[in-house]
Amino acid sequence: MRNLIINIFVLGLLIGCTTSKTVSEKLVIDNSYADSLNAFNKAADAFIKGNVLEMKGNFAEAIIEYQEALNIKESSGIHNALAKSYLAIDKLPKALEHSRRAVKLDSTNADYLMMLAEVYSDANLADSSSRVYEKIIGLDSTNYQAYFYLGQLYEAAKPRKALTIYERLLKETGPEWNVLLRVADLNERLGNVDKTISTVEDLLNLDPSNIQLQKLLIDSYIKSGKNEEALVLIDDIIPLFPDDISLIEYRGKALIEMKRWEEGSEEYIKLTKDKRIPFVSRVKIATAFLNEANKDSTLTPIAKKILKQIDADSTDWQIKAFLGEIAIKENDDSTALKYFKASAENAEWNVQVSERLGILLFDNQKYEMAIEEMGKAVVKFPNSFVVNIILGLSLAQQNRHEEAEIPLKKAIDINPTDLTGLHAYGYTLNQLKKNTEAIKYLERALILDGQNVQIMGTLGLIYESDKVFQKSDSLYLLALSIDSTNALILNNYAYSLSERDIELQKAKKMSQTALDKDPENSSYLDTYGWILYKLGDYTNAILYVQKAIDKESDNATLVDHLADIYFKMGDKKKAVELWRKALQLNGSLEKVKQKLAQESM
Template sequence: MTSTDSAVVKQLFFSALREKAIENTTLAAEFFDRVIQMDPSNDASLYELANIKKTKNNYSDAQELLEKAVTVNPDNEWYWTSLAECYEKNNGIDKLDNVFNELIRLNPDKPDYYYDKANAFFYQGKYDEALKVYDKLEGMIGPTDDILANRQKIYLKQNKTDLAAQQLEQMIASNPSEIKYYLFLSQLYSSNNMADKALKVLLTAEKLKPNNGLVHLALADIYREKNNIEASYNELTLAFAIPELDIEQKIKIILGYLPRFPDPNARASALELSRILIVAHPADSKAYAIYGDMLLQNEKLKDAKAMYQKSISLNNQVYEVQEQLVRIELGDGDFDGAIKDGENSLSLFPNQAWMNYLVGVAWLQKKDYHKAMDYIKNATSLELQDKDLLSQSFSSLGDCYHDLRDNKNSDDAYDKALTYNPDNAFTLNNFAYYLSLRGEELVKAAKMSKRSNELQPNNASFEDTYAWILFKQKDYAGAKLWIEKALADDKDKSAVKSEHYGDILFYLGNVDGAVENWKKAKDKGDKSPVLDRKINEKKYIE
């Protein structure tokens, strides 16, 4: 190569490096390629171009370039490590042995290369060769847990459980107070159906370190394998009481009970374990949150509420806990609490659609319909996929508009709610009832009311609605049948239902029966002037 050519090569190489630095890899690759065409033994360009090929997942071409680079310069570690990656990607595992030999030649004191070489043997099924590499490595750096674990893996592949156990027993003999080796050995026995041996090892470990949570967890597993459920649970309670044992591991165990929750024993066990959790981790918000969840599952709503409040006081950055709290407050009729906690939550998480809906419902219950609609409309604009939320939101908007006497928007909202869930029983009932009160679209109202009763049979309120629609349609015999169902199912002894019964009986010609039921309605608290007129005049008044 002439001096001019050499100067051009240098200029192209540095231009390529400059383009690579500004991530213009296409132009950089072109420059490196031109260097290689002019100087095929330019190992630096071969290496750089190979790395660009790798970024584009072209490991085949990269491998070819790197094989040339190591031929030109066999003493560059970077070239060999890059080539090793290509062989791994291209399933050239059988070629890795030579690569790691070269790397060990270049850097004989680097343990990673020995691990890599042993791994290559392992993946080729050359277990004895891998063990020899680990022997050599152990001679260099001494015994380590990584070497131990990798040897264990090989022994198990070779079905040499006795050798694996013997190795661990030697580690225990050398380190009798190191509990992890007892745990490794018990796991080895357990996974090979030797539960009795595993139990013996763990009981020894427990005597040495009675406050080691991992030992108690392992014992719980062994006792469960041996179907000794009581002993297993006792070990769990001991483990859970140890603060040093990771709380995440404990929570995972509690959540493992969830699929068995139809069983009251499983529910009670999870509840007790989560109670122990807050004693062991009194400053961790997660402990109170999971205890709240378990109390909720056991229908202890007041206690669950207190736990969620404590969790939030420790950490207010977990939205799900705040939603659970507001749901409990709503269900408990604590609308002021739901509004206060819900609005606090929305100050932190303004884009949570469900929280906007829940706060809106709380305002709806307090009859502040305009505030309710603001929040519920937010929910519908924030969530476009959750059909359950959209159905409930538009249904609640229908309730708001109805109470504001805006019948058109109320009807439109109910219709929209039913597009998201045609079988929302409460929407069907409310919409049907409000139409019947206005005497409008009675055929549609009857169809919706009938469907709500199919969805929720024996619901006194729904049965009353259907009776009233039939009354409006002058089907007095049908209305009587349904109002009597409603009265039979009515646990609240509603004044409205008694008044409706009287109205229906009047049109069936039973005036005495009508007056008697109107009086019952009055005795139950109905103070309507129209009701007084019905009683005094002994006739139905619209």
Template sequence: MRQFVVSLLVLGLCGPVGWAQSRRASADSAAVIRKPTKLSRQEKRELARRAAASNAPRPAAPTLSAKDKEISEALFVDGVKYVTLEDYPKALDRLLKAYALSPSNAAVNYKIAEANLLSGNLRDAANYAQAAVQLDPKNAYYYLLLAQAQASQKQYDAATATYASLVRDVPGSGNYLFQLADLYLAQNKLPEALATLEKAQQQFGTLDEISFKRQQIYLRQNNLPLALKEGESLIANNPTETRYVLAQAEMYASNNRLPDAIRVAEQALRIDPDNPQARLILAEVYRQQNQPEASQKQLKLAFENPALDIDQQVRILVGYLKQLPNDKLNPLALDLAAATVRSHPKEAKAYSVAGDVQTLTGKKREARNTYLKALRLDNSKYQLWQQVVLLDAELNQADSLLVHSDRALELFPNQAQLWFFNGVGHSLKQQPKQAVSALEHGRKLAAGNAELQAQFDAQLGDAYHELKDNAKSDAAYESALATEPNNYGALNNYSYYLSLRGEKLEKAKEMSGRTVKQFPDNDTYLDTYAWILYKLKDYAGARTSLEHALKTTKDAAVIEHYGDVLWQLGQHPQAVAEWQRARKAGPGASPLLDRKIKEQKLYE
């Protein structure tokens, strides 16, 4: 019988936009430097040449005449304009000419540094920013630009030193202590970060930001008591702020102080009764306490809340996916998947992960339909189309398989696997010509993937058989088995078709025998093996094999074959009885069955 097979931190920057600059930067008016624009090689070479020329030793610039001063100012303003327009080659052309006239002007050095930073020339950016700082050591913007150039080159020690100089030397720059603390944290310099935060507290008093950063440092130092103390301080200062309460509960939970975790999580729920994060914390704590019913209740309440972030729900469900199928977890996973869809009905990823859960728990039809809902929201995910057509094939739904594979191929015409399933769909619809066309095209796309090509070959063997092109059918099967000798679907179908033709029966027997040895209770393989024995006139062996198959199947073809064997063994009444039973079993029997029954005689 035939078988179907299938960052560091970003430093804020702003600067003078005119010739005459302010001596002191506003502490909280920093803007972010724009993303660098990639220059051509020619532009980079020209900028390097100009930079080298501008950095060459030169005699001290004489006092500018009124005319030269006017020219220099005009060049500077023009250069600033081109920086704003993001035309950095022209900006640097004007600014370097202004620099040639006024190399000791801090604003010119600053703008040259900014243009270099924005164009990706970090080394020159740092050099000119350093010069700007030296020329005007009281301008905060110059330090900020220098620190960004240094951090962009991963010169974190230098960037830290620049920030330290800024807060030390520039009056009114105390707010930059927080960025300095972040830099220390990024380098895991925890004592220095704590000392910097202490300075910030001395200057600004007790602030939530200081307590929070200090708490993170204590956690890195594994100093739980101090981290919890900071947390209690944050909660006391912000009694209605749930994020601090939740952070405290999480700390208790992660450090196995479960009663405290429950107490604080319930405190968060008194502030915000529907808070899903508090529910998740309780669910985890109850799980650790081996209270599965309480844990699951909290988990379901959290998942029903649309405020729970879809990505967090997906991450939790992915954790369950790794444990499925599991009879104990299947119901919970399905409930959580359904809740995810209810709480986020317009999120494709909600349906996608729900489909995954349904697939792994054996609900294939529901999974296919759920994936289709995901695709209605976002049809750009190839993996979803792949799952849909795979399930169509497993469900043996040829019409759906063709519709869905055709739609998928409109979006992904170069995906070999979609052509494979399209070919399978045509085979199921008994359209062998279309099947061969799709399979041959897909096989070409699978070049370089021997295993996938073997799958195509196995299907081509079936399709060419239906076209009665035995030579191409045999060649396809031989190719498939050359790559995958244990492709049992190909072994079964190839051997069965050989038996139908009465050709290479010993070879067919050997191939079919391998499948039966591997799957001794598979009724399809047993029927194939029996039919080969029948063709070899080993009727007793065929009978044994078929009687084994009939323990697990009511397939009409198997029953009819059993009747044929009984006839050959001389048990004619019993044979006719089996033929009659085959007719009652439904479709699948041969066109000769009615004639056998009517005339009570074997026809082959």
């Protein structure tokens, strides 16, 4: 109808301008006008068809009609319609071309400017889009839609500027739902918790039963430390939604923030029982409590309770490993071993679990179990330093030095500067009578740590066995200058002196000091008894060596010493009996064989 009125109006103007013309002139003008009117009607018809097709969603066909209209007569409206349809089918370059042309033809039309801003925005030309929105606002400061879109445009890169625009808009419009939602979201992102609370409270005034807003307000209360307010709101809502996961979590979180750990943990236990909660989320809950327990041991029972709840219906290796760590803290090594063994079985691919199990077994002196578990682990993790070192150390503790040599060598190949590895490997080589190699590795260790008394002691023993007494004595004395009360060094140096029958009083004094520090040690008892024997105090010598044998009855050297004392006292029968026993324990003792041979002659 509007087009018809315009056409009639134009026709009227044209007719009104013909009164002074001749008849022939009037005929020419009338024919020209008729052609123009016909073209206009064709353009209008094509435009209307395009508009109908556009409303039906047939944008490609609409574009054809709009283009036909444009070919007949160019207008800003047709360009804008083309821009809209091209945008709908993601033809951004064409949309931009026509939108720009529409604005060029009519630079103050708000609809055309809004379309251009939208095209720029979809083309990721945010700066261009924002300039257009600002122009619209400059033309009409009450164009609230332009304010809103400009705010949205700034949210990602310029959130504070977006907030300023939204706040200006709210001053003009009053509380408006969509704008308040954007403001609440921005304030939350920017950490403006108090402003978030204020905005959400305004939103709740508009929609007091909106559960999502209530949750946002609860979350904001907790973030700002207003845990009492959060609890009040939660306890008002939760009877209506007793199974709502987020409300349960918020309640637990608020209680925890208030240090009401027992009550808070009960809420989290509800979550760990809930099958809707992904397992990984349940593990996160347990981990959070475990971390707190690491800071405050009084919370360990709570962490344990949550972990056991998860473990009740899970075979997860991580939960079992966590429970194993708690058992270690509680000095319950048997339970710790149970959990770590189960964890290792459920996570055969996880080297750390196997390593933790190995360390635990070794620390608890369960060497056979350590050998078994690390023997399996070393096949899967041949380049694990921990697996190799624990396997080697455990074998060495069982005097299986030939087997220990391989994993210990592998360990120091992996970590050439590890003192434990170098020391253990050197000791094992010594036990295998490979003293030259042993000395090389032990001296390397001593270069790395020149104050390590244990390494000095082992190196001293090797030099002593090689009868390089000057070096062995120097090492013992150096070790004692660092740690004058080291029982092992005192014992070994004292025994070395007694074997050479020198400085026996000094040896006795050192041995006594070692024995005072560790009176149940069989080696220390034997050393002291042997020194007494060397000093001629046979009665007391027998007493101490016998005590040593009582503690370590399968040690052939101790039995040999006792035999020597009885022989010196004239009880040859007892001596022979003991020498034979020593050989039964260790058939490679050549000196004992010689003693028996002499007595049988």
